[in-house]
Amino acid sequence: MAEIKLRNIRKNYGTVEVLHGVDLDIESGEFVVFVGPSGCGKSTLLRTIAGLEEISSGEFHLDGKLMNYVKPANRGISMVFQSYALYPHMSVFDNMAFGLKIAGVSKDQIQKRIEKAAASLHLTPFLQRHPKALSGGQRQRVAIGRAIVRNPKVFLFDEPLSNLDAALRVATRIEIAKLKQSMPDTTMIYVTHDQVEAMTLADRIVVLKDGKIEQVGTPIELYREPASLFVAQFIGSPAMNLIPARLTKAGNETEVCTKDGNTIRIPVSSGGELIDSSVMLGVRPEDVWLAEAGSGFLKGCISLIEQLGEVQLVYLEGTFFDQPLIAKLPGTTELEVGMEIELSVKPELLHVFDQNEARLKRADFTQHSEPAVYA
């Protein structure tokens, strides 16, 4: 059991407030990822949960117990640091044993627990080595091992993969996913600024921006129904394309008009006060496809092609979008820089953001259903 409740958590350094009231419930055994741009307060939030930073105001409950004033070691929480923070003068074994010795665990127990953890992390041959004599990936595993042996209720990771090279990063990401599967009752909180890590690992993602929660949801919810422009742009790669437009008809179906006079009706509801206001039309690169001349919604001239084999990223310059629009098209389509092309969209896959950067919601209650499959 490890149920976390955060209630209006605030943190300030001197007069600067870094966390502006965070409310969050995490269920026992969940894998939650905090994601957001650098400096948005992810680490700070994680460290207040760990007990390394005092909570300035608000309450943190773990399994119904107030944790604000409980010492880090007594919270039942382990943390893997970004730098690993292994004790350089101790062997791998002693690194893992340090916390257990302090907690007064018997020698036999220590030996047993470390052997078990080392076996599952493939560290058995290295137990007598010092961290200096290990590779980056091995150090990473020692850091995880040191956290595991304490049998924590909650496991915290602060950007654990950022010191590894690309290949190792993918491998370790998979290791962490397996680790989670082997510890179904342990709650894990994982901090990253990388949305791919967030999407692949998380049961639920918490998107943070400037010290506030922007949105909480499963990866697919955040992808399909981002609450705001910020989340829409943060989740998904390449990022969602944005096209400035004007709202011309409100109601259960919204009509918008782009700069060059193209109109489209989108099944989202809008209030009458929005009529004639400027909005942003969002379309994901993978939600467009080539159209016959004269029938497409987006027209432009190809300025760059990034061929990835399976797909190609096509950069389109047009009269009614400010930045090049990126389209993810099948890799086999024959295209060349300089070609004029047209792209079709499906209205139900378009997103509309009002001037407050909030996303307009659908009128009906089918928004959780799968979007229509298109040919």
Next chain:
Amino acid sequence: MSTQNIIPEVAHKPKPNPWVIVGRGVLQSFLVLLGIVVLYPLLWMALSGFKSNTEIFNSPFALPQNWSFSSYVDAWNNGVSQFVVSSLIVTAMSIVATVLISAWTAFGLTRTKIPGKPLLVGFVLGGMMLSPTVALVPLVRMMQSFGIYDTHWALILLYTAFRIPFTTFLIRAYMLDLPYDLDEAARMDGATEGQIFRKIILPLCQPIIVSCVILHVLFAWNEYLFAMIFTSSADTQTLPVGLTSLMSKHGTDFGQVFAAMTISALPIVIIFFLTQRYFIRGLTDGMGK
């Protein structure tokens, strides 16, 4: 990518430049000369300890005619043994006190949250500017009222007090470079401040602590002013003061004086040669890489 890296690089040595060789030769002979300038006086002193007075005056630079240890034995029996013991006691005890107190202070100054820390740092390090000479008179009164005047304790206390600021300064610089994640990891592991200090930070400070110990030995072994003023009896005097009193007693027996001086210098020279590698490393490590 990896296949390209496997292409063997043709090892081609540049032709030796004659000026480089000349330059290296000049530099090496300069260093050898410097070594002679430093070592010769020590050697001369040690050799003179084997000579008689007449030899010292008539042929100061010749080797001794017969290698007699009598001057060394005389010096040892005429009080040098006692001075060595006093010096050892004072040096050793003040080292332990200085290093432990300074390391603990540096730990507090670098790794804890205390209000007004810059002020505190300034206060502790400001002690480096305190002149011992100016403080002499009040210190004498103080030691007398403590009842430790003319005991080893007086010197141990003074050496410790006057060396703490500088030693703290060195250790603090080193500790500033140790990552704070280590403290936090230890805190997550349940360690108290004391345990973090003893089990994590202190062991990691070993190089700078070795340097501090050597610097302290150099200081305490040779210190003259305090030793002269705060000790007066033969069984409390340390080597530098003891040697002067020996000279005033046996000042005409130069062989014995040289022997005594050699005995007093020997431990320092040996320690320095054994630890020089460590010494330099500790001092430069703290400056960041």
